[in-house]
Amino acid sequence: MSSVRFLSITGAAATLIALASCGNPQTPNPSTPEANGSPATTSQTTAPPSTAADQQQDVDYMTALGLMKGHLLVAKELLDQGKPEQAEPHIGHPIEELYADVENQLPERNVKDFKPTLNTLHDFVKSKPNAPEITTNYKAVMQEIDQAIETLPASQRQSPDFILSVINQILSTAEEEYNAAIANGKIVETIEYQDARGFILYANTLYQSIADQVSQDYPDQAQTLESSLNELQNALPSATPPATPVMTPEEVSTLTQTIQQTSQTISSSPS
Template sequence: MKVLLDSLGPIFGWWLGRQLLGYIYFEILWSNLMPSFHSLSFATSLVGLLALTSCNNAPTATNTSTPATTSATAAADANSTEKKDVDYMTNLSLMKGHLLVAKELLAQGKPDQAEPHIGHPVEEIYSDIEPELQERNVAEFKTTLDGLHDLVQAKPQDPKVNSELQSAMTAVDKAMQAVPAEQRESPQFALKIFNGLLDTAGSEYTAAIANGKITEAIEYQDSRGFVTYADTLYESIESKVSQKSPEAHQAIESNMAQLVKAWPSAIAPAAPVMPPEQVSKLIKTIEQNTQKVL
């Protein structure tokens, strides 16, 4: 019944308005266009009544607004969070690459060559992750990196260098644990860090070579460290990659086996074993195959 009344309300208001306007028109004509105060007041009242009737019978606006958070917004937020995690983990992985090649050089009795790679994590990368460490409630480890760097500069033969280096690597590992293990061990996530390491390694390797010679040993060593850690990272997820795409896994594994041959040792040779173009081609092929899993 209420629905019927609601639907008839606007029709009745329209009909009543027509009747009232006709009456007012008659009143004006009857008084020879000189309405008395009484008739004018009455007409005004009728107009007011008409307005009230129309307002009361006006259809109520329906709230059709959609929730502020849509599925598209939620997806965008998730992508933004993942990108932030990928950047964070890539920076920490680059630190690991620096420290790994430094460890190799120390083991070969080359502390002078190891020193720049011990300094790079704090000089080039730490400031990028420092706000992230605070947000993720990770203890700062700049003090640990600085202490190691100072020690290797002042006393490169000190037995404590190796233990301090291990402390620095452990600190980086703990910082990585701020990202949930399930996420870190996911091929779809880990391969993005893997690709980031290879991209940076390729750039550093190219920068190390000029006129067919390795002119920048530090860049050569940087790239070796990054590829070394990328290889370790892939080993941690290779079984999952193989399950999802055996073909992609086989291509990644075989091309990585070829790629690592560009760095025969931590100490740079006089001339590159592999031209930069070939290194870039191998990296591109590897990354194309990771897309089958991502």
């Protein structure tokens, strides 16, 4: 998977920044009483609210971490199947393609640099594929990614709007990977197929964190989301590609669009 693809997903952030800037409070003119220390005639809000750009940055941050987890989920499947040579690229991709998307933010968010743990896992899989340390390092890196996610406010991690935004960006990448994997009705790129499976697996796992709330507040939409996510996962039934694709790229695209449109319905509903 190319990091360029991920960056293309987040192009909407520029629009959000422009929209957000329209609502920023203006700096007082130096000639006004407020600027000179005199009492203001009306109350002013000194701390600006979180902007749409901030929100999008958090969505992008969690999306990058989610894509890492998707890679690692499918890598674990392949390791369990005794296929370390196929698992290796999926451990390498978070290092080579995704880490740069979050690296500069980690100190700002007080997150431990987990690239060394990823590198250690990658080295073991390449050089000692049967080493028991692989299991230990795999658990460690997954835990460190989870800790990086947990630095986001709980209000976001528990928000259907926020989590569905992350899911939709992850699924957009999965859709691109699935499309790249298939040519002339056959799966011709195994790695891209496996990428798509890993991303869909994590999207399903992530949805479970908000499933109860969505079911309670939006029962009709919840049914659509759950059935569509299940269909997507069934379209990629295992890390080993089927001889014939279960779904065409167009059918996978239709499901991802259904999930996106249903998510927008939830976002636009009165809170």
